[in-house]
Amino acid sequence: MIEHAEAIVPAGVARLQVKLARTWLAAGAWREAQVYAQRAQWWDKGSSEPPELLAAIRGYTVVLLGRLDDGRAELAPQLQVAFGKAPYEVVNRENPISEMISSPHRVDCAVAVVAADVGVTAELRDQFAVALAIGASIGIALTRISHAVREVELDLGPDFPDVPVVRAGSGDEIYELADRIPGWIKSQGAETECTQFRALLMTPEDHSPPSTMIDFGEHRRTASVLAELPGAAEDTVLVLFEVSEAVSVMAGARFVCELGSGVVTRIVK
Numbered sequence: 223m224i225e226h227a228e229a230i231v232p233a234g235v236a237r238l239q240v241k242l243a244r245t246w247l248a249a250g251a252w253r254e255a256q257v258y259a260q261r262a263q264w265w266d267k268g269s270s271e272p273p274e275l276l277a278a279i280r281g282y283t284v285v286l287l288g289r290l291d292d293g294r295a296e297l298a299p300q301l302q303v304a305f306g307k308a309p310y311e312v313v314n315r316e317n318p319i320s321e322m323i324s325s326p327h328r329v330d331c332a333v334a335v336v337a338a339d340v341g342v343t344a345e346l347r348d349q350f351a352v353a354l355a356i357g358a359s360i361g362i363a364l365t366r367i368s369h370a371v372r373e374v375e376l377d378l379g380p381d382f383p384d385v386p387v388v389r390a391g392s393g394d395e396i397y398e399l400a401d402r403i404p405g406w407i408k409s410q411g412a413e414t415e416c417t418q419f420r421a422l423l424m425t426p427e428d429h430s431p432p433s434t435m436i437d438f439g440e441h442r443r444t445a446s447v448l449a450e451l452p453g454a455a456e457d458t459v460l461v462l463f464e465v466s467e468a469v470s471v472m473a474g475a476r477f478v479c480e481l482g483s484g485v486v487t488r489i490v491k
Contacts, residue, residue, distance in 0.1 A: 232265045232266050233265075233266050233269070235262075235265045235266075236261075236262040236263075236265040236266030236269060236271075236272065237262075237266075239258045239259070239261045239262035239265060239272075240258070240259065240262045240271055240272060242258040243255045243256075243257075243258035243259040243262060246258060253281060253283070253311050253327055256281065256327070257326065259272050260272075260439050263439070263440065264439065264440075281309035281310070281311060282309060282310050282311070282330040282331065282404075282407060283310075283311050283313060283325070283327050283328060283329050283330050283331075284301070284310055284311065284312050284313065284330065284331045284332075284333055284403060285313045285314075285315070285318055285321055285322055285325075285329050285331070285332050285333070285353075285358070286298055286301075286312065286313065286314045286318065286332075286333055286334075286335055286363075287318045287332050287333065287334040287335065287346060287349040287350070287353070288318075288334045288335040288336055288343075288346055288349070289335075289337075289340070289343065289345065289346075290316065292335050292336060292337040292340060292365060293335050293337060293365035293390075294314050294335045295314065297314075297335055297363060297365065297390055297396070298312050298313075298314035299312075300393075300396050301333075301363075301390075301396055301399060301400060304396050304397045304399070304400035305400050308400075308404075310400075310403070310404075311327075313325070318332070318349050319348065319349055319352050319424075319455055319457070319458065320424060322349075322352055322353060322356055322358065322485075323352065323356070323422055323423060323424055323458065323483060323484065323485055324424065324482070324483040325476075325483075326476060326483075327476075328410075328474055328476065329353070329356060329358045330358060330359065330407045330408075331358055331359045331360070331361065331403055331406055331407050332349070332350070332353035332358045332359070332360050332361075333360075333361050333362070333363050333399075333403065334346055334349070334350065334360070334361070334362045334363065335363050335365055335390070336362050336363070336364055336365065337365050338364055338365065347381070347382070348454070348455035348456060349455070350381075350382055350385075351381070351454040351455055352422070352453075352454045352455050352458065354382075354454075355422050355453070355454040355485075355487050356422060356474060356485045356487060357408070357411075357473050357474040357487070359406040359407050359408055360382070360385055360406075361385060361386045361387070361388065361402070361403065361406050362385055362386065362387040362388070363388055363389075363390035363399055364387055364388065364389050364390060364391075365390055365391060386402065386406060388402055410472065410474065411472045411473055411474070412472060413470040413471060413472045413475075414470065414471070414472065414489045415468045415469070415470045416465075416468065416469065416470075416471065416489045416490065416491060417464055417465055417467075417468050417469075417491060418448070418462065418463065418464045418465075418489075418490035418491045419462075419463055419465075419471065419486050419487075419488065419489050419490055420460055420461065420462050420463075420486070420487050420488045420490060421460070421461050421463060421477070421484040421485060421486050421487060422453050422454060422458055422459075422460055422461075422484060422485050422487050423453070423458065423459055423461060423481055423482050423483065423484040423485075424457060424458060424459075424482055424483075425453070425457050425458060425459045426459070426481045426482055431447070431480055431481075432446060432447055433445060433446045433447065434447065434479040434480040434481060435479060435480070436463065436465065436477050436478075436479045437477055437478045437479065438469065438471060438475060438476075438477045439476075439477075441469050441470070441471075443465040443466055443467055443469050444465070444466040445463040445464060445465045445466070445479070446463070446464045446466075447461060447462075447463060447481075448462040448463065448464050449461070449462040450462075460487070461481070461484070462490065471486055471489070472486070472489075473486055473487060473488060473489065474486065
C-alpha cells in the first residue's frame with residue numbers, strides 16, 4: 223500500500239507540472255513552459271506526456287552582448303516587440319558570459335550591441351568567444367550611428383570572420399534585425415552516445431573535486447574530472463569529463479554539477 227502511494231505522489235506532481243507547462247505555453251511563454259515540462263519528466267520518467275510536450279515546445283533564446291551603456295537596455299524590449307508572437311526570447315543580463323553558460327536554456331543566438339562610436343572591445347571579443355564555444359550563432363546590432371554614415375569599419379580580428387552586421391537605430395532597422403536573426407540560427411546537432419566530453423563552466427570558487435555527479439535533467443551520471451584548462455574567456459574553465467556510464471548528449475547540452483552549471487562544447491569519445 224505504501225509503495226503504491228509512493229508511486230502516486232510523483233505521478234500527481236508530474237500531472238501538475240504538465241498542466242502548468244500547458245498554461246504557460248498557451249500564454250506564449252515557451253521558456254517557462256519548457257521548465258515545467260522538464261520538471262514533469264523528472265518526476266514521472268515513465269510517462270510519455272512530458273517528452274511529447276517538450277517536443278511541441280519550440281522556442282529560441284537570443285542573448286544580447288556588449289557593454290550595458292551601448293544601448294542594450296533600450297534595444298532589448300524593442301527587439302522583443304519586433305519579434306511579435308514568434309517564439310523568440312530576448313535576454314539582456316548584466317553578465318552575458320555567466321548567462322550563456324549558466325542558463326538552463328540553450329542559447330541559439332548571441333547579438334552584440336555595438337555603438338558605432340566605440341567599436342568592438344576586448345570584453346566583447348571574450349563574449350563572442352564564449353558564444354561560439356557553446357555553439358551559438360553570433361551577429362552585431364549597430365547603434366548610435368548617423369543615417370548619413372553608410373558603412374562602419376569594425377575590427378573583429380581573424381577569430382570572428384563573416385559576422386553579420388545590422389543597423390539597429392530606427393524602428394525599421396530593429397524590425398529588420400528581428401527578421402534577420404532566424405536566418406543566423408544554426409540547426410541543433412544530433413545526440414551522440416559518449417563517455418568523454420568537454421564542457422565550459424564558470425571557474426569554480428573552490429578546488430574542483432576529482433569526481434562529481436552530473437545532472438542533464440533526463441540523465442544523471444557520476445563523472446571524473448580528467449583535465450581542466452582556461453576557458454574561452456576570463457573566469458571560465460574548460461573541463462574534460464569522463465562519465466561512469468555512456469550517456470546520449472549533444473554539443474550545447476546543459477547540465478548541473480558540483481562545479482556549477484555547464485555547457486557541453488564537444489563530444490570526445
